[in-house]
Amino acid sequence: MTRKSVGIIGGGASGIGVARQLKQAGIDFEIIEATSKLGGNWQPAGPASKMYESAHLISSKKNTQFTDHPMPQDYPAYPRHSLFFRYLTELAEANDLQEHTRFDTRVREMTPDRGGWHLVFDDGSTADYDVVVLCNGLLGRPITPKIAEAVTCESIHAVEYKSATTFAGKRVLVVGGGNSGCDIAVDATKTADAVFHSTRRGYHYMPKFIDGRPTQEWLMDESSKFKDAASYWEHVETTFKMAGFRGEDFGLPAPDHPIEACHPIMNSQILFHIGHGDIDPKPDIEEIERDTVTFADGTKERVDLIVWATGYRVDISFLDRKIYDWDSKLPETFLRMVPAEFDNLLFVGYLNSPSGIGNLVNTMARFVASYVIGRQQGSEAFRVVRQIAQAHERLDLGQGRFMQTDRHRHEVDLWKFLRSVNFVTAKLASERHATQDNRLAEPTRLRA
CATH class of the missing domain: 3.50.50.60 (FAD/NAD(P)-binding domain)
Structure with a gap:
C-alpha cells in the first residue's frame, strides 16, 4: 500500500x-x-x-x-x-x-x-x-439541552432548519442568542403566527453595515484612530447606540460582559423586529410542560414548535x-x-x-x-x-x-x-x- x-x-x-x-x-x-x-x-x-x-x-x-x-x-x-x-x-x-x-x-x-x-x-x-x-x-455534533426531553410539541435543532415555510401558521420559540438563533427568529416573522426568542443574557448587537460600509471593515479602519483599546471600544459602542443597535433601548437586559469579550452577533434585523413587536424576547427557560414554556421571568407561552439554536460540539x-x-x-x-x-x-x-x-x-x-x-x-x-x-x-x-x-x-x-x-x-x-x-x-x- x-x-x-x-x-x-x-x-x-x-x-x-x-x-x-x-x-x-x-x-x-x-x-x-x-x-x-x-x-x-x-x-x-x-x-x-x-x-x-x-x-x-x-x-x-x-x-x-x-x-x-x-x-x-x-x-x-x-x-x-x-x-x-x-x-x-x-x-x-x-x-x-x-x-x-x-x-x-x-x-x-x-x-x-x-x-x-x-x-x-x-x-x-x-x-x-x-x-x-x-x-x-x-x-x-448538535447540542440540545436536557430540558428538551420534556417537549411534546414539534422540536428541532437549528441544523435541521431549512426555510421559513417550517413556521407557517405556528407559534414558534427560538432558543439561543447566537447568529443562527437571531437569523432564524427573524426568518420566523415571515410566516409564523407568533415568534418568541429566548436568550440567557443580554448581548451586544452589531449591524452588518455602518457608515455605508460592512461593519467589520469599518471596525478595522476605526481602530487605527485610537491610541488605546478602551477609547476605541467606547467609540464603537456609542456609534452602535446612535445607529439603533443597543439592546437595552429595546427592553432587553444589559450585557454582563464588555463588547470585545464576546463573539459578535452580526444582525441588522433582530432589534428591528423586536421594536416592531414581531419578535417577543424572553429570558431563559425555567420549565417546559408539554407544549407550555415557563420562562425565568414567570411568563408562560404555549408553542407549536421549538427551534434549539443551542450550538455544537x-x-x-x-x-x-x-x-x-x-x-x-x-x-x-x-x-x-x-x-x-x-x-x-x-x-x-x-x-x-x-x-x-x-x-x-x-x-x-x-x-x-x-x-x-x-x-x-x-x-x-x-x-x-x-x-x-x-x-x-x-x-x-x-x-x-x-x-x-x-x-x-x-x-x-x-x-x-x-x-x-x-x-x-x-x-x-x-x-x-x-x-x-x-x-x-x-x-x-x-x-x-
Missing part, C-alpha cells in the same frame, strides 16, 4: 485551504471527505450542510475571501450561502483538489502506526499517512480519546494546532475569531506546510516547535479577553493569533531556505 505524506480529514474551507498550500509546497496529500462534494458546512444540502434558505455570510466578502483568490467582483458585500459554496467549489477546481480527494468516505477509526497514522474507512478500506491534518471543524469520535483526548485538550494545543503528544497530527479550523475564514485559513495552512517540511527534514526550528508544544506552554492568543463559556472556549484574538502563527511559520520557513542554500541556520527560541 502506498503511504502518502499527508491525509486531510474534512473537505470544507479549512481542508481546501490546507490542500492548496500543500500542493504549492510540493507535498503529496489526500483529502478524505465524507460527502460527495467539497465545501463542508456550506454545501446547500446533504449530511454536512448547516445551511438554511436565508443564510448569508456574517463576515464581509473582503474579510472572508482568500486574498490570493478573490471572490468575483459582482458578489455582494455579504454573499448568500449558495454563492460562497460556488466560490469554494471554484477555489478547489482551480487547484484540481477533486483529483486528490476520496469522496463519500467517512473515517471509522484512526490509530498510530509505524510513525504515521492508519485510517479505517466505513466501507472497510484503509489508508496510511505520515501526517494527518484534522479539518472537520467545530460544528460536529466538536466530534472527532473516530480518534479514540484514549489515544488523544481531543475533547479536553484541543484548546490547549500550541497555536491551536499542534498537540504535545504527537508530532504527526495537526488541527486546523478548531477555533473562533471575529473574522472571515480566508486569511485565517491561509495563515494556518502556510504553517502546516512549513511544519510538515520541517518534520521531513528534521530541522532545528521544527524541534523547537515540538519542545514548546510538549512543554504545554499556553501562548497568549487573547483568550483572557473573552467570556469563559463553552461557546468561547475556542475563541482567539485575531491579530494575536495571526502574529503568533506567522512568527513561527517564518522561523520554520527561513531555516528551510537556509538549509536548501546549504547554510547552517542558527538555533533559535521561538517566542512570539
Whole structure:
C-alpha cells in the first residue's frame, strides 16, 4: 500500500485551504471527505450542510475571501450561502483538489502506526499517512439541552432548519442568542403566527453595515484612530447606540460582559423586529410542560414548535480519546494546532475569531506546510516547535479577553493569533531556505 505524506480529514474551507498550500509546497496529500462534494458546512444540502434558505455570510466578502483568490467582483458585500459554496467549489477546481480527494468516505477509526497514522474507512478500506491534518471543524455534533426531553410539541435543532415555510401558521420559540438563533427568529416573522426568542443574557448587537460600509471593515479602519483599546471600544459602542443597535433601548437586559469579550452577533434585523413587536424576547427557560414554556421571568407561552439554536460540539469520535483526548485538550494545543503528544497530527479550523475564514485559513495552512517540511527534514526550528508544544506552554492568543463559556472556549484574538502563527511559520520557513542554500541556520527560541 502506498503511504502518502499527508491525509486531510474534512473537505470544507479549512481542508481546501490546507490542500492548496500543500500542493504549492510540493507535498503529496489526500483529502478524505465524507460527502460527495467539497465545501463542508456550506454545501446547500446533504449530511454536512448547516445551511438554511436565508443564510448569508456574517463576515464581509473582503474579510472572508482568500486574498490570493478573490471572490468575483459582482458578489455582494455579504454573499448568500449558495454563492460562497460556488466560490469554494471554484477555489478547489482551480487547484484540481477533486483529483486528490476520496469522496463519500467517512473515517471509522484512526490509530498510530509505524510513525504515521492508519485510517479505517466505513466501507472497510484503509489508508496510511505520515501526517494527518484534522479539518472537520467545530460544528460536529448538535447540542440540545436536557430540558428538551420534556417537549411534546414539534422540536428541532437549528441544523435541521431549512426555510421559513417550517413556521407557517405556528407559534414558534427560538432558543439561543447566537447568529443562527437571531437569523432564524427573524426568518420566523415571515410566516409564523407568533415568534418568541429566548436568550440567557443580554448581548451586544452589531449591524452588518455602518457608515455605508460592512461593519467589520469599518471596525478595522476605526481602530487605527485610537491610541488605546478602551477609547476605541467606547467609540464603537456609542456609534452602535446612535445607529439603533443597543439592546437595552429595546427592553432587553444589559450585557454582563464588555463588547470585545464576546463573539459578535452580526444582525441588522433582530432589534428591528423586536421594536416592531414581531419578535417577543424572553429570558431563559425555567420549565417546559408539554407544549407550555415557563420562562425565568414567570411568563408562560404555549408553542407549536421549538427551534434549539443551542450550538455544537466538536466530534472527532473516530480518534479514540484514549489515544488523544481531543475533547479536553484541543484548546490547549500550541497555536491551536499542534498537540504535545504527537508530532504527526495537526488541527486546523478548531477555533473562533471575529473574522472571515480566508486569511485565517491561509495563515494556518502556510504553517502546516512549513511544519510538515520541517518534520521531513528534521530541522532545528521544527524541534523547537515540538519542545514548546510538549512543554504545554499556553501562548497568549487573547483568550483572557473573552467570556469563559463553552461557546468561547475556542475563541482567539485575531491579530494575536495571526502574529503568533506567522512568527513561527517564518522561523520554520527561513531555516528551510537556509538549509536548501546549504547554510547552517542558527538555533533559535521561538517566542512570539
